[in-house]
Amino acid sequence: MKLTSKSFIALAALATMMVTTTSYAAEPAERNMGKVIAKMYLAANDLPPTILPSEVSPAPVETPAQEVKAVAKDLVLKGDAKCTACHDEADSPKVLAISQTRHGVNADGRTPTCTSCHGESIAHLGYKGSAKPPKPDFVFGKNTATPAAERNQACLSCHEKDSKRHLWTGSKHASNDVACSSCHQIHTAHDKVRDKRTQPEVCFTCHKEQRAQEHKISHHPIGEGKVACSDCHNVHGSAGPKLLKKNTLNETCFTCHAEKRGPFLWEHQPVSEDCSNCHTPHGSNITPLLKSRAPFMCSECHNGPHNSKVPVAGDAAGIQGGLSVPPSESYVGRGCLNCHSMVHGSNHPAGALLHR
């Protein structure tokens, strides 16, 4: 390249700068030098200004001088600009995570916006004082002053009609002021209570007795992530006892333990009556989830002589009916299940005594 006199002057000036200038810029000195050389050369040769490759930033970083005046735009939901003007990623990124949930699907016409749940909140939006602004109309946090019924209404206005939630009103949870937001997190991609592996953590927050039982030797594999509370319970309201999914306890148990359902040729009455006559659902130290150990459990009802025609004798109602006579000595130390292995019922022609 042939150096012109202008170019030579430019390079001379550059050399002087290198000696006298201390760089305070954030970029390394050698990168700045490259730019300076190129600019000075272009200027000296009266060439048109060109964008140098090194000036093209790899990522568009907004420098203060280039800041564009903020125009409130919707960030996630339709019409959310009035809220996200303040509650954006700089303030509370977690709020915007609603975009990762079904409540953030704008293509769905049913998708709500901020004010659908939090109310129009005119006092909150219009506040111009120097203290903390008033809260929005409906707040769902832990220490909120919004009553549970009002909070729930925000959800139920859409979710009440589906078959799993239509019995919410009057349910045990509803009547105890449990709110949807007590268990659910709306502004998060991973709602813990909707994941089988993490759901028990949420339920056990209140149901501590069940948490303790779940740690006993014999238990449903809840902690192991195989069974969740919602496999048996419909926490949003049910027609059955204890918010069970089905109308009765047995019906609920039989959804998994179908082989116990029957019908049997030879039934064991307490089995078809109520599984919880013998079993406890959340945990026991007597396998399999038994309330008591044989022969004591069996002798609660079977307290007549072992070989009699009426082994249940006078205590057919079991321990719940109140024991009237002491258990027969003939049961002491026996392993009932060694012979009566088909305690849930038998279809064998000779299975009257549930032996086979």
Added chain:
Amino acid sequence: MKKQIIAGIVITLAAAVMTPAYADVDEVAAKSLAKKSDCFKCHAVDKTKKGPSYKKIAIKYKGKADAESVLVKQITTGPKVKLEDGSEESHKIIDSQDQGAIKNLVGWILSL
């Protein structure tokens, strides 16, 4: 050898002089106080919201001797401020009485 030692000392001293005055700010504490006081509702580090970005503020007050006192006054007295959209409202008052924490926050802003 002697010249090299002297040069080394000079460079070290120069580096010490050129170190920014706010290099010792506790950024985590500053951000925490800003978050607690809802500062990020109107300001962001590098984005103009209702109020100017902190970088813009830092540039505005760069080299001004009274920068710290002006900013401390701004966030402790709640004067009327003009927002980016042209409307006016009172500046929020910082949610702390701890002068050290307030100055740390101001120092962090000016260090940006």
